[in-house]
Amino acid sequence: MKINIPTPLRAYTGGQQTVSVPGATVGETLQQLTGAYPELRLHLYTPEGKLRSFVNLYLNDDDIRYLPQKEATPVKESDELSIIPSIAGGCRRYL
Amino acid sequence: MLYLSYSDYAALRAHGEETYPHECCGVLLGNAAPDGNHVRQIVRAGNTRTDRAHDRFNIAPEELIRIQRQARKQGLDIVGFYHSHPDCPAQWSQTDFAEAHWVGCSYVITRVDQGNAAITNSFLLTGTSEEDKKFLDEPVEIEVGSVENEQEKGHA
Numbered sequence: 453m454k455i456n457i458p459t460p461l462r463a464y465t466g467g468q469q470t471v472s473v474p475g476a477t478v479g480e481t482l483q484q485l486t487g488a489y490p491e492l493r494l495h496l497y498t499p500e501g502k503l504r505s506f507v508n509l510y511l512n513d514d515d516i517r518y519l520p521q522k523e524a525t526p527v528k529e530s531d532e533l534s535i536i537p538s539i540a541g542g543c544r545r546y547l
Numbered sequence: 548m549l550y551l552s553y554s555d556y557a558a559l560r561a562h563g564e565e566t567y568p569h570e571c572c573g574v575l576l577g578n579a580a581p582d583g584n585h586v587r588q589i590v591r592a593g594n595t596r597t598d599r600a601h602d603r604f605n606i607a608p609e610e611l612i613r614i615q616r617q618a619r620k621q622g623l624d625i626v627g628f629y630h631s632h633p634d635c636p637a638q639w640s641q642t643d644f645a646e647a648h649w650v651g652c653s654y655v656i657t658r659v660d661q662g663n664a665a666i667t668n669s670f671l672l673t674g675t676s677e678e679d680k681k682f683l684d685e686p687v688e689i690e691v692g693s694v695e696n697e698q699e700k701g702h703a
Contacts (some may be wrong), residue, residue, distance in 0.1 A: 510609070534612050541647065
């Protein structure tokens with residue numbers, strides 16, 4: 453399955469925009485990805501192993517957080533997984 | 548250095564004027580090069596923070612994925628983002644910094660005073676992790692050739 457790597461994380465995939473990895477579920481493909489590119493793990497997961505709050509994972513057009521099986525969702529070779537760090541901000545300090 | 552055509556520069560500032568007193572936001576598409584980020588196209592995005600759009604912005608990941616797909620077809624990449632600060636300085640805020648995660652990308656901020664675009668600045672997010680990231684002031688080069696082209700269009 454193809455995984456789309458966002459600009460800031462390409463430094464850890466040898467500059468590749470997309471990486472193809474095997475796997476039957478979202479979780480398995482992510483394990484394959486971080487196995488092949490270990491530095492990515494630090495950027496995707498907290499030291500406790502939880503997906504960082506600002507990292508969004510989309511299977512095609514669906515946020516995996518809202519899929520019933522989440523990371524256990526089965527994937528097909530033709531599926532696309534996108535890693536999308538959040539984009540937000542604002543002009544005032546935290547209140 | 549951030550390289551931006553005059554028309555894109557004018558368009559992102561106009562976007563901030565249109566959404567005033569709310570923040571606007573959008574994506575800078577182009578190519579990263581050793582001398583900086585070269586913007587070829589800007590894409591407007593919706594601000595999902597309708598609860599407090601006057602001082603917050605957020606781009607839906609779904610929209611970002613759509614923009615990224617279109618960009619890839621054109622051989623372009625996401626090289627930065629822009630947003631406006633209504634009646635606030637054109638400087639990154641603590642919120643901007645806390646929510647910035649695209650290292651290597653340019654974050655363009657336009658101050659909009661009473662509906663009129665004032666200063667536009669750019670900040671490059673650098674670092675290797677969330678712990679050591681920082682914003683650096685980034686010079687912006689408005690491509691002069693594109694100003695002349697715009698003027699020629701205006702006279703045509």
